[in-house]
Structure formats: C-alpha cells, structure tokens
Amino acid sequence: MPRITRRSLVSMTTVAALAAFAPMAAFAQARPARNKVVFQVSDADPQKWNLALNNAKNVQDDLGSEDVDIEIVAYGPGIGMLKGDSPAAARIAAALKGGVRIVACENTMKAQKLVYADMLPAIGYVPAGVVELMKKQQDGYAYIRP
Amino acid sequence: MPRITRRSLVSMTTVAALAAFAPMAAFAQARPARNKVVFQVSDADPQKWNLALNNAKNVQDDLGSEDVDIEIVAYGPGIGMLKGDSPAAARIAAALKGGVRIVACENTMKAQKLVYADMLPAIGYVPAGVVELMKKQQDGYAYIRP
Amino acid sequence: MPRITRRSLVSMTTVAALAAFAPMAAFAQARPARNKVVFQVSDADPQKWNLALNNAKNVQDDLGSEDVDIEIVAYGPGIGMLKGDSPAAARIAAALKGGVRIVACENTMKAQKLVYADMLPAIGYVPAGVVELMKKQQDGYAYIRP
Numbered sequence: 001m002p003r004i005t006r007r008s009l010v011s012m013t014t015v016a017a018l019a020a021f022a023p024m025a026a027f028a029q030a031r032p033a034r035n036k037v038v039f040q041v042s043d044a045d046p047q048k049w050n051l052a053l054n055n056a057k058n059v060q061d062d063l064g065s066e067d068v069d070i071e072i073v074a075y076g077p078g079i080g081m082l083k084g085d086s087p088a089a090a091r092i093a094a095a096l097k098g099g100v101r102i103v104a105c106e107n108t109m110k111a112q113k114l115v116y117a118d119m120l121p122a123i124g125y126v127p128a129g130v131v132e133l134m135k136k137q138q139d140g141y142a143y144i145r146p
Numbered sequence: 147m148p149r150i151t152r153r154s155l156v157s158m159t160t161v162a163a164l165a166a167f168a169p170m171a172a173f174a175q176a177r178p179a180r181n182k183v184v185f186q187v188s189d190a191d192p193q194k195w196n197l198a199l200n201n202a203k204n205v206q207d208d209l210g211s212e213d214v215d216i217e218i219v220a221y222g223p224g225i226g227m228l229k230g231d232s233p234a235a236a237r238i239a240a241a242l243k244g245g246v247r248i249v250a251c252e253n254t255m256k257a258q259k260l261v262y263a264d265m266l267p268a269i270g271y272v273p274a275g276v277v278e279l280m281k282k283q284q285d286g287y288a289y290i291r292p
Numbered sequence: 293m294p295r296i297t298r299r300s301l302v303s304m305t306t307v308a309a310l311a312a313f314a315p316m317a318a319f320a321q322a323r324p325a326r327n328k329v330v331f332q333v334s335d336a337d338p339q340k341w342n343l344a345l346n347n348a349k350n351v352q353d354d355l356g357s358e359d360v361d362i363e364i365v366a367y368g369p370g371i372g373m374l375k376g377d378s379p380a381a382a383r384i385a386a387a388l389k390g391g392v393r394i395v396a397c398e399n400t401m402k403a404q405k406l407v408y409a410d411m412l413p414a415i416g417y418v419p420a421g422v423v424e425l426m427k428k429q430q431d432g433y434a435y436i437r438p
Contacts, residue, residue: 013199024284037426042197051334051368056423058399062420074291076197101313128208130201130290134183137288141428144422145291146334146368188438222343225372249366254352263301271390274354280329283434291437 035059035068038136040145042129049081049088050108051146056100065099071136075105079112082120089120096122105129113117147151153163181205186291187224188275195227195234197292202246211245217282221251221275228266231279235266242268251275327351327360330428332437333370334421341373341380343438348392357391363428367397367421371404374412377380381412397421 037059039052056070072095074081081088082104095103103124109115116125126132137143183205185198202216218241220227228235228250242248249270255261262271272278283289328353331344348362364387366373373380381410389392395416401407408417418424429435 035430036425037422040290044205046318047369054368058420058422059426077193083362084404117278128204130183130204131208134181134205135291138181143289143435144332148333222346223339259435273423274350277328279436280327280351280434283328289435 003145031119034140035063036136036139036141037068037070037072038133038141038143039072040133040143041072041074041081041146042076044077044080046081046087048078048146049086050091052081053088053095054090055144055146056095057098060098061098069101069141070099071101071103071132071141072131073103073105073126073129077110079104079108082123084118084120086120092120093122103129103132105132115134151232169232171288175271181209182282182285182287183214183216184279184287184289185218186289187218187220187227187273188222188291190223190226192227192233194224194292195232196237198227199234199237199241201290201292202241203244206244206246207289215247215287216245217247217248217249217278217287219251219272219275219278219282223255225250225254225260228269229260230264230266238266249275249278251278306363307366311333311380322422324411327426328431328434329353329360329375330361330425330433330435331362331364332421332425333364333366333373334368334437335371336372338373339438340370341378342383344373345380345383345387347436347438348387349390352390352392361393361433363393363395363424363433364390365421365424366419367393367400371396371400371406375406376410376412383410385414395421395424397424 041049041052052072056072057070059070071092082092082102086092092102101119101124102125104119106125107128108114109119133143151199168236187195187198202218205214205216214289226232228238228248231275232238238248247270252267252271253274255265279289304315331347333341333344342363348364350360351360372378373382374394378384382392393416395418396411397420399420401411425435
C-alpha cells in the first residue's frame with residue numbers, strides 16, 4: 001500500500017473543502033430562479049381593482065406570463081372585487097385565463113355573510129387573506145399593494 | 147503508531163465534508179420556524195385602524211397567538227390611532243393584552259407636538275416608524291399595509 | 293519524507309471543515325450589511341407624495357444618507373408626482389441631490405401619453421414600475437407603501 005505524502009493529503013482535503021462550497025453556490029443560484037408576486041386588494045374601490053389587474057398584466061407582459069407566478073388576494077373591504085356583480089368581472093375572467101391566481105378571503109366572506117354562489121366563477125379561496133399574504137412573502141413572493 | 151491508509155483517509159475527509167453540509171441544513175430549517183408580521187398604519191382613517199386590528203386578530207386566530215409575532219406600527223397621519231382619544235382605544239387595549247406589540251413613531255409625535263402623556267397607555271415607541279418597518283422586514287417579518 | 297500521524301491528519305481535516313464553515317459566516321454577515329428600501333407612490337394624492345419624501349428623509353436622518361439605498365418608484369395614478377408641474381418639484385430636486393433615486397414608470401407614461409420632456413429633470417426611468425418594485429424586493433430591499 002502506498003504511503004500518503006503531505007502533498008496528496010493536501011489535495012484530498014482540498015476536495016473536501018470544495019465540496020463544502022458547492023451547496024452555497026446552489027443556494028445562491030436558487031434565489032432568482034422564479035419571479036413571484038402577490039397583490040393585495042383590500043379597498044372597496046373599483047379603480048384599485050383595475051389597477052391591480054393592470055399591474056398583473058404589465059408584469060406578465062414584461063417578464064413573460066410563463067415566467068412569473070402572480071396571485072391576487074382580495075379581502076376585507078376589497079372582497080367586492082370578486083363578487084358576482086363585480087364591475088371587474090370580465091377582466092378577472094381574462095386574468096384567470098391568462099394564468100393569474102385570484103383568491104377570496106373566507107374570513108371576510110363569513111363576516112359579510114357571502115357564500116360561494118355569491119362569488120365569481122373560477123376564483124380560488126383561502127381561509128384568511130392576511131395569512132395568505134404572509135405565507136406568500138415567506139415563500140419569496142414580492143408584495144405589492146396597489 | 148498505525149500507518150494511515152487511503153481508505154481511512156477518505157472516510158475522514160468525508161466526515162469533514164459532511165460537517166460542512168450541516169450548517170446549510172440548519173439554515174434551511176431556520177427560515178419557516180417563526181411566523182412574523184408587521185402592519186403599517188399610516189392613514190388618518192379609523193376604518194383602516196379597525197382593519198389593521200381585525201387583520202391582527204385573524205392572524206392570531208388562524209396561526210395561534212403563541213405562534214406568531216405581530217407588530218403594528220403607527221406613523222405619519224396614522225398616529226391618531228394611538229392618541230388618548232382614539233376611537234379604537236378599547237380594541238387596542240385588548241390587542242395589547244392578547245400579545246400584539248403596538249408602537250408609535252416618535253418622529254411623528256415630535257412633528258405633531260405630541261408627548262407621551264397624550265398617547266394611549268401600554269403602547270411602545272420607536273424613534274422612526276419607517277425605519278422600524280424596514281428593520282422588521284430585514285428580520286424576516288412579512289409586511290402588510292391594510 | 294515525514295510520516296503522517298493520526299494527530300496531524302485530524303488537524304488537517306479540521307482545517308478543511310473550518311474552511312467549509314467560512315462561507316456560511318460570510319453569508320450570515322452579508323445580510324444586514326446594507327440598508328435598502330423602496331417606496332411605492334401609486335396614488336394621485338400630493339399628500340402621499342410628501343409623505344413618501346418625508347419618509348425617505350427620516351430614513352436618511354436616522355441611518356445616515358451614506359448608509360442606506362433609497363428608491364422611490366412612481367407609477368399609475370402616482371405618476372403626477374414626477375411631472376414637470378408637480379407641486380413636490382422642489383422637494384424632489386432636494387431628495388435627488390441628497391442621494392435618493394427617484395424613477396418614473398414608462399408603461400404609465402405611454403398610457404398617459406407623457407414624454408420625457410413632460411417630466412421633472414434628473415429623475416430616472418424604469419420600463420415597468422411594478423416590475424421594479426418586485427426586483428428591488430428580490431434584491432433585499434424593504435418595501436414601504438406610504
């Protein structure tokens with residue numbers, strides 16, 4: 001069996017040290033891998049609803065709709081955006097078709113005695129809009145409040 | 147003294163490499179360990195004050211008040227929320243009792259010639275509300291502006 | 293050539309392991325190294341424009357203007373802040389001189405048929421304000437919507 005020299009030992013420990021750097025590089029590259037943004041709609045103001053939809057469209061146009069995850073969360077006084085009689089209904093249908101996720105807060109619905117049949121079709125639901133906004137930020141989503 | 151073989155050397159450098167991976171795992175697990183959220187109150191609008199308090203309550207109800215750190219920062223035109231004559235005084239007292247941290251911006255107080263005796267009891271103070279909101283986000287808090 | 297003993301081998305692998313920890317420490321220290329904040333201006337409300345400028349000034353006063361990167365992004369209904377006839381023109385000139393970066397959204401300009409000559413001098417431009425707000429958050433900026 002060959003004797004180990006200092007030189008060969010140093011090269012082997014170098015390998016160990018380089019292996020240790022590998023996960024750092026993987027972590028650093030993981031961050032910008034995916035564009036993600038969550039929009040908060042919490043005002044009873046149709047102009048704000050349109051602004052949120054404009055913003056989502058601009059993000060898709062600029063980054064490519066395949067390359068960005070977009071979610072709109074309506075809660076509190078903003079829940080009207082997602083009711084069946086919403087003036088933004090047509091634009092919401094188009095945004096959903098275009099890949100935007102749009103969710104209503106069930107806490108707000110309970111407080112306002114709204115049931116699913118009162119809401120626009122094809123939207124999603126979350127138990128608490130504000131917790132959804134927290135979780136998305138924890139998951140690396142940028143937060144925009146139009 | 148026993149001679150070191152290639153095989154034993156490899157196993158020792160493997161130990162070194164594995165040790166190097168350990169802190170990565172610890173880091174990855176540290177992120178979702180604690181739910182934290184900071185609410186900004188900067189409007190002179192009692193409805194917004196109630197919305198912030200509703201939001202804080204919903205977060206506590208959904209995640210468990212022991213399992214989430216909540217702070218409300220009032221500054222600028224929102225400082226009225228924390229003055230002694232605030233219409234939200236009773237709800238603020240309940241939120242403080244329930245573990246929500248509520249702080250007033252001293253920069254705003256100076257600008258509006260408010261002293262501590264003008265403010266609600268048991269609230270906290272920060273030198274600059276906007277810097278507090280920055281620091282909380284740096285510390286991993288989600289940001290919500292009701 | 294000297295023979296390698298267990299003791300010397302352990303000390304060498306220890307060096308490799310310590311080297312592996314070094315980048316973690318560097319990463320952990322890199323996070324709070326620089327204070328960065330982006331302000332969103334998206335309301336057609338001069339009081340909001342002044343609040344954003346007050347906020348930026350307070351951050352500079354509190355942290356030192358050399359030690360914080362501040363950017364104000366005006367878009368949508370907030371674009372008026374940066375038009376040539378803006379009531380905030382003098383304060384914007386002072387903020388720019390003080391090191392605040394202030395940018396207008398070109399998407400909004402197109403929608404409102406505004407050209408560069410319609411805007412205040414010395415400001416910057418971004419293709420899409422909302423994408424700029426996303427990117428800044430990805431780059432570690434705190435987000436404040438006054």
